[in-house]
Amino acid sequence: MPARLFERAPVDVVTGLPGRSCFIHRLESHCQRRDPFVLMVLDLNHFQMINNAMNHRVGDQVLREVAVKLQGRLREQDFIARIGSDEFALLVPGIALPRQARIFGQHLLNALRRPLYLSSQRLYVGATLGIALWSGTVADGETLQQQAEMALFEAKQKKLPLALYDGRFTHCQNRRLLLRHELVEAIKNDGLSLHYQPIVDTVSGGITKLEALVRWRHSSLGPISPAEFVPMAEECGMVQALGDWVLKRACADLCRLQRAGYRLEMAVNRSSLEFQSLGLDGGEWLSVIEQHGLSARHIIFEITETLFMQGSEQHLARIQALRQAGCRIAIDDFGTGYSSLNYLRAFPIDLVKIDKSFIDHLPGNHRDALLLEGILRIIGELGMSVVIEGVESRAQAEYLAALPCDYLQGYLIARPLALRELLPFLESYAGHSVPAAD
Structure with missing residues (x-):
């Protein structure tokens, strides 16, 4: 996306990050270039509980703090967007191997290990990460996003911090x-x-x-x-x-x-x-x-x-x-x-x-x-x-x-x-x- 258009793209009013539409456009652009990259979908753990136990104002503040912490771990060429209530998507170019993806994913999760200090309270906010590598054979960005979501679901089911998409996940999801x-x-x-x-x-x-x-x-x-x-x-x-x-x-x-x-x-x-x-x-x-x-x-x-x-x-x-x-x-x-x-x-x-x-x-x-x-x-x-x-x-x-x-x-x-x-x-x-x- 040209710089001028990116600047005018809708942003998330809570975090200031690009929104879902901008993310989809950027994802398709990466797929068309055929260069190696990885898609990561990050979901906050028990976020609804924070909203219920406190209030949505505190919840919004948590989202802003999380966005800042994640941005602090990214490189200039990386991209992050908020694509759901408590879900963020990240596009990370230059990663072609599963081991590289795991290391980078853990690097992101480590950003959330320190507590957040909000409303005179100390909150620990964890997250779960689903990862899908662009292999060049995936049909399109939508398919890659489905794979990352499947990996996220698998990680949550098994109570793991992160998971990489595996072809077996599709069989499990069909089941x-x-x-x-x-x-x-x-x-x-x-x-x-x-x-x-x-x-x-x-x-x-x-x-x-x-x-x-x-x-x-x-x-x-x-x-x-x-x-x-x-x-x-x-x-x-x-x-x-x-x-x-x-x-x-x-x-x-x-x-x-x-x-x-x-x-x-x-x-x-x-x-x-x-x-x-x-x-x-x-x-x-x-x-x-x-x-x-x-x-x-x-x-x-x-x-x-x-x-x-x-x-x-x-x-x-x-x-x-x-x-x-x-x-x-x-x-x-x-x-x-x-x-x-x-x-x-x-x-x-x-x-x-x-x-x-x-x-x-x-x-x-x-x-x-x-x-x-x-x-x-x-x-x-x-x-x-x-x-x-x-x-x-x-x-x-x-x-x-x-x-x-x-x-x-x-x-x-x-x-x-x-x-x-x-x-x-x-x-x-x-x-x-x-x-x-x-």
């Missing part, structure tokens, strides 16, 4: 598109199933709780991991429908178990997205429980630490409404993400589920033992119960028996079981089980 479509059909047409993992009371040795876990067996691809299809449900706007299906089926199966004489509590996972759409009185979920003739005291809602990170008073109101109705709240996989004991102090939590990573090296690892024992002591002093997840060996169970933990869950006790498998399994525990607390 995802197919599965997304068929997942919608599975949710609508009862094509999923629930398995239940027993949770043992360490005092009585009996099973007093179950965790409902959703499963999907694809007609031609076989079992699809929840780690793959649950994020898909979030992406295609079906996570609420998925969560509602799980709650209804879990309640129906709990009714059947109660008729068979088992007085158990049922734990159901609900994601942050599902929680955000719940009414402040929790009515939608409570009505499902009531429709099945169940007491709310027999339902535990498991939520993740992500919900607490958002720090919303509305979330607190929803939690309080559910608890006042009799439901209990558990924080799931404690210790895997952005754990802070402050969450436990600030929110009314009944159970804390300790992730299996805390016991993987126990017994035998002194530092892990000290860490776990300290966490258990604090949680106990806060008046909350503890579930240890991922118990897989007798040695772990014997070690944990001497600690103040209330419940154990894991393959040592049982793998997740379909209802037809669960009933005979519970019968084998009949002599040891005790009624769940009302």
